[in-house]
Amino acid sequence: MDFWREPESKRIHDPSCLHPQSNSSSCFRSMKSEKTEKCIFFPGPIIVGAGPSGLAVAACLKSKRIQSLILERSDCIASLWQVRTYDRLRLHLPKKFCQLPLMPFPSWFPTYPTKQQFIAYLDAYVTEFNIQAVFNETVVAAEYDAGIGFWRLRTASAKGKGKEEKHEYVCRWLVVATGENAEAVVPEIAGMEEFEGPIVHTSLYRSGDSYRDKRVHILPRESLTPVLNVGTLAMIKSGDIKVH
Numbered sequence: 211m212d213f214w215r216e217p218e219s220k221r222i223h224d225p226s227c228l229h230p231q232s233n234s235s236s237c238f239r240s241m242k243s244e245k246t247e248k249c250i251f252f253p254g255p256i257i258v259g260a261g262p263s264g265l266a267v268a269a270c271l272k273s274k275r276i277q278s279l280i281l282e283r284s285d286c287i288a289s290l291w292q293v294r295t296y297d298r299l300r301l302h303l304p305k306k307f308c309q310l311p312l313m314p315f316p317s318w319f320p321t322y323p324t325k326q327q328f329i330a331y332l333d334a335y336v337t338e339f340n341i342q343a344v345f346n347e348t349v350v351a352a353e354y355d356a357g358i359g360f361w362r363l364r365t366a367s368a369k370g371k372g373k374e375e376k377h378e379y380v381c382r383w384l385v386v387a388t389g390e391n392a393e394a395v396v397p398e399i400a401g402m403e404e405f406e407g408p409i410v411h412t413s414l415y416r417s418g419d420s421y422r423d424k425r426v427h428i429l430p431r432e433s434l435t436p437v438l439n440v441g442t443l444a445m446i447k448s449g450d451i452k453v454h
């Protein structure tokens with residue numbers, strides 16, 4: 211079914227994703243006996259990822275009086291929206307399909323809120339539900355230890371100036387909310403190494419300004435239209451950006 215093609219093609223390229231033929235019980239790499247500097251037991255569920263999904267799970271748990279802990283590899287919530295999207299982005303689905311549980315968008319938001327409005331809404335959501343997150347904490351391995359009935363997660367924690375600490379978290383419940391767009395997938399294209407110009411993944415694209423008067427080739431993903439915003443389209447139409 212066409213409906214499944216997008217998630218399927220994302221999974222094929224996602225190194226963190228469980229492949230059907232794999233025997234692993236987790237979607238991170240399996241635990242090795244590495245030395246950790248700190249072992250942290252958390253009595254509630256641990257959620258990996260502070261994107262909209264992770265925040266929604268944390269809020270729903272909170273509404274049932276269950277305190278969870280989010281581990282997030284970047285230094286902010288909703289890193290996809292804050293760091294890896296273009297300036298003029300708006301939700302491309304009407305707002306009623308994108309709001310998180312238990313807290314609707316403000317009524318004065320437009321049908322297609324801007325990226326800044328969406329991020330402000332998520333900030334307010336975190337405050338409303340007092341969601342706790344540890345930032346700069348990348349989960350690199352997760353394994354269910356059937357012997358003790360707990361999940362054991364290994365993390366790499368960025369401490370600035372290139373310093374990294376390794377931690378182990380132990381919890382009874384694990385929620386993986388690492389997102390389907392969290393990893394940039396750059397396809398292998400024959401001749402890529404010889405190409406002298408910049409090759410930019412859409413997650414690094416901010417606006418058409420840096421492409422003014424340049425020749426640009428846009429490679430859309432199979433079955434998807436290229437992600438172009440209105441400003442860029444206007445520059446293409448006016449000839450400021452030349453698309454091949």
Ligand SMILES: Cc1cc2nc3c(=O)[nH]c(=O)nc-3n(C[C@H](O)[C@H](O)[C@H](O)COP(=O)(O)OP(=O)(O)OC[C@H]3O[C@@H](n4cnc5c(N)ncnc54)[C@H](O)[C@@H]3O)c2cc1C
Nearest residue numbers: 259261262263282283289290301302303348349388389392
């Ligand atoms: C340009 C663009 C426009 C979009 N527009 C819409 C829209 O209009 N409506 C809509 O519903 N959806 C839209 N989406 C889809 C988008 O995926 C969702 O909006 C939303 O961000 C998904 O939330 P998520 O929490 O599942 O994943 P993400 O937002 O990707 O969050 C996952 C989080 O997990 C963290 N993480 C990943 N791996 C690890 C790890 N190993 N350890 C710790 N943390 C980790 C990441 O840093 C990230 O913060 C759009 C996506 C893009 C790229």
